[in-house]
Amino acid sequence: MVYYLIVCRSLTYAQRTAAALERAGITAHILRSPRAIDREGCSHSVKVSERNLANALLILGRVGLPPKRVYLIAGDGSYKEVLL
Amino acid sequence: MIYLDSAATTMQKPPSVARAAAYAVGHMASPGRGGHPAAMKAAETAFACRQAAAELFGVADPERVAFTSNATHGLNIAIRSLVSAGDRVVISGWEHNAVTRPLHGIGAEIITAQAPLFDRAGQIAAFEAALDGGAKAVVCNHVSNVFGFILPVEEIAALCRERGVPFILDASQSAGCLPVRQDRLEAAFIAMPGHKGLYGPQGTGLLICGSDPAPLLEGGTGSASIQQTMPDFLPDRLEAGTHNMPGIAGLLAGLRYVRARGPEAILRRERELTRRAARGLAGIPGVHLFVADNPGEQAGVLSFLMEGKDCEEVGEWLGQKGIAVRAGLHCAPTAHRTAGTLESGTVRVSVSDFNTPAEIVCFVRAVSELART
Numbered sequence: 001m002v003y004y005l006i007v008c009r010s011l012t013y014a015q016r017t018a019a020a021l022e023r024a025g026i027t028a029h030i031l032r033s034p035r036a037i038d039r040e041g042c043s044h045s046v047k048v049s050e051r052n053l054a055n056a057l058l059i060l061g062r063v064g065l066p067p068k069r070v071y072l073i074a075g076d077g078s079y080k081e082v083l084l
Numbered sequence: 085m086i087y088l089d090s091a092a093t094t095m096q097k098p099p100s101v102a103r104a105a106a107y108a109v110g111h112m113a114s115p116g117r118g119g120h121p122a123a124m125k126a127a128e129t130a131f132a133c134r135q136a137a138a139e140l141f142g143v144a145d146p147e148r149v150a151f152t153s154n155a156t157h158g159l160n161i162a163i164r165s166l167v168s169a170g171d172r173v174v175i176s177g178w179e180h181n182a183v184t185r186p187l188h189g190i191g192a193e194i195i196t197a198q199a200p201l202f203d204r205a206g207q208i209a210a211f212e213a214a215l216d217g218g219a220k221a222v223v224c225n226h227v228s229n230v231f232g233f234i235l236p237v238e239e240i241a242a243l244c245r246e247r248g249v250p251f252i253l254d255a256s257q258s259a260g261c262l263p264v265r266q267d268r269l270e271a272a273f274i275a276m277p278g279h280k281g282l283y284g285p286q287g288t289g290l291l292i293c294g295s296d297p298a299p300l301l302e303g304g305t306g307s308a309s310i311q312q313t314m315p316d317f318l319p320d321r322l323e324a325g326t327h328n329m330p331g332i333a334g335l336l337a338g339l340r341y342v343r344a345r346g347p348e349a350i351l352r353r354e355r356e357l358t359r360r361a362a363r364g365l366a367g368i369p370g371v372h373l374f375v376a377d378n379p380g381e382q383a384g385v386l387s388f389l390m391e392g393k394d395c396e397e398v399g400e401w402l403g404q405k406g407i408a409v410r411a412g413l414h415c416a417p418t419a420h421r422t423a424g425t426l427e428s429g430t431v432r433v434s435v436s437d438f439n440t441p442a443e444i445v446c447f448v449r450a451v452s453e454l455a456r457t
Contacts, residue, residue: 009308009315011131012134012146012319013317016145016146016147039310041309041311042306042309043307
């Protein structure tokens, strides 16, 4: 299964992001950002499935919660940044 | 004990508050400091608390609700974010030392908008006149912690908006029983305790940030850790160090109680109790009451004096009878100076949603007994 990580500036922002997605029926799971993608040192991300990413970005744009960055978790466990 | 000192802290809380705090002690870790279930449980509780507060106080974005340790903490952040030495700041004549001491500490020029007790129109006119001289900020309490006077803060906030002056509201005595709405006030900051009208545990408070604050404390936030300055985003900017999770969990339970009960219903009950106390005290010879002619101008706080008796002695005597009130200056010499009671102080009775008419009857009976001695 392919997942995307939406990197957020803070835990509270990640919680708002996840809440907005859950309200729209998109399963969203908050986790600490893997160090490999965490440029600032300590942040939280929201994990969504591949099929939900486009809709999730649309919803986040609509509610004024733009993601900081988005990463694809590849099958080999590596992370690839998605250009928004 | 009959507890009539809720303006200091509400000691009687909904049972859910103690349960939530106890649960947090055993089950919640530090929010944002780990991905494990105990940290995430704490994170969910903290977020739920911010959300509940944001909904109650008309804040669009829960990130702008910061946890503080009390209202004084929040007021210090607010004042120090906006005011520098020499700045002209307008305050009401009813402020607490939580406002005046930071202003004195900074070296601000303090202008007091003086008006008589329970004179809302006079208070608006006084602010209008004071603001004509310009101001870097206005700091105003919503309800006097000594006299229960409800200040016309929506009108004062409007005067500030018209002039582009940042408005700081001290909602210490109003949060939970009066409408405190950021969407209407558009305040720079609203500071409030969590342990009074919101029925949370002591050591809790909230700061609603309409403006960008400067941190009072610096340290770890669980975010942007490489950066050696505090994050520029809320709430992390104001929340260095480990959160008071038992307090926050208890505060969430308190907020849920207030929202379920409704601030209007709480105010109605507190007013009924205060008016009952006032009616009873008015019939006792030698008692001088500070009571508004219009009940709409006073919340659940009532001050009085007894002829020929020191206010502290009255408080002590009532304490021995099992009735808790507060006497003296109530950390608000400015308010006592305005009312002309700086020399005498007053005895203050302050109620919560958990007091009963029977308790007020006992209290009045005790004062009546004291008056006869």
